[in-house]
Amino acid sequence: MRLNNLELTHFSSETKLPMRFYLTNHCNYRCRTPLSTEFCDHQYTDAYPSINDLTLIFKLFQKTNLTEIAKISGREPTLYPDLIPLVKELNKTANKITLSTNGYLNHEVIFKAIKSGVSLITLPIPSLDPKKYGFFTGLPEKLKESALKNILELINQLTEYNVELHFIRILIKDFNDSSKDMKDFISFSKKNKAITKIFDLNYHHRLNILISDNIFSENLVLQDSIENIWQKLYVSTTNWKKKFLSEAVKKIEFSNKISCRKVILMSMKNGAKILMDEFLPEKKKEITFCNNCMHFDYCREGPFSNGWELRPDLLIQACPLREDITINLKQPENIRNIKKTNGDIIVER
Numbered sequence: 001m002r003l004n005n006l007e008l009t010h011f012s013s014e015t016k017l018p019m020r021f022y023l024t025n026h027c028n029y030r031c032r033t034p035l036s037t038e039f040c041d042h043q044y045t046d047a048y049p050s051i052n053d054l055t056l057i058f059k060l061f062q063k064t065n066l067t068e069i070a071k072i073s074g075r076e077p078t079l080y081p082d083l084i085p086l087v088k089e090l091n092k093t094a095n096k097i098t099l100s101t102n103g104y105l106n107h108e109v110i111f112k113a114i115k116s117g118v119s120l121i122t123l124p125i126p127s128l129d130p131k132k133y134g135f136f137t138g139l140p141e142k143l144k145e146s147a148l149k150n151i152l153e154l155i156n157q158l159t160e161y162n163v164e165l166h167f168i169r170i171l172i173k174d175f176n177d178s179s180k181d182m183k184d185f186i187s188f189s190k191k192n193k194a195i196t197k198i199f200d201l202n203y204h205h206r207l208n209i210l211i212s213d214n215i216f217s218e219n220l221v222l223q224d225s226i227e228n229i230w231q232k233l234y235v236s237t238t239n240w241k242k243k244f245l246s247e248a249v250k251k252i253e254f255s256n257k258i259s260c261r262k263v264i265l266m267s268m269k270n271g272a273k274i275l276m277d278e279f280l281p282e283k284k285k286e287i288t289f290c291n292n293c294m295h296f297d298y299c300r301e302g303p304f305s306n307g308w309e310l311r312p313d314l315l316i317q318a319c320p321l322r323e324d325i326t327i328n329l330k331q332p333e334n335i336r337n338i339k340k341t342n343g344d345i346i347v348e349r
């Protein structure tokens, strides 16, 4: 059973993962919490990989059946100066190209990306309350108020295009997790023919950096341990998942051999589509570097769970929380082959 070919965007086969391109270290937002990954850590350095290197790496992964989907991602990909030529190049070989953007900056470039081959746009919608949305973005005071309006205008225009839409929300305690928030978000997504994606806030060992100029809740104390800060912001999606699963008229679950995540897509009676995930901790125990990891007790994502995550410096980071576990793909013109063995990615030069 297929729902919008959605399994393709996650795990298109037992051994394939999407290649997630982090095109730049820059972002125009200063989000109050990361969207679950270290790649939104507010550490900004210049790095713009070349189109040639990016497409070469993609082809090497395609050649050995490790990928077929190109996911273009942050920090904010519309800041990458060659986005459109890159999409055109990737479109020559990729089965599908997706673009994850905050949608704020350059609507024209998003429309051009669709015309050039992007068939799915993912937008984060942390809140539908303009004040809360503006607060979340960390934008300067004078821009905050109108930030959501800008995104709603974009969404309105996107519904005119032949493009899949996914609206994503990380639940944060007492910020966007009420029943009303959830109901409004799902109705809003449905109205715009988008899939609602709801995820847990993942533990992030730099969470204290991210909230250093912000207090989400009066209970947060910056001197708290990171674990405590995370616990105070974290709200489990489990009960929501149970509720949606019990009400769904159709559901599909998919995972693969590499990722520690299972993705669940539910189709509701009223036509809404909701995507959530589940962490499979048993799989993490099979990975050598996980067993020696200081974050073992808190992490709920697992290595390669979001795909082959290629940073702008052309290193693939195996785990979003571990900058030290990387696969070096610099100078890809010298790489003959990339293979996956049982536990490892082998780069043959």
Ligand code: SF4
Pocket: 284, 289, 290, 291, 293, 294, 295, 296, 299, 300, 301, 302, 303, 319, 320, 321, 322
């Ligand atoms: S290396 Fe493994 S245990 Fe450590 S944070 Fe990553 S997935 Fe979790």
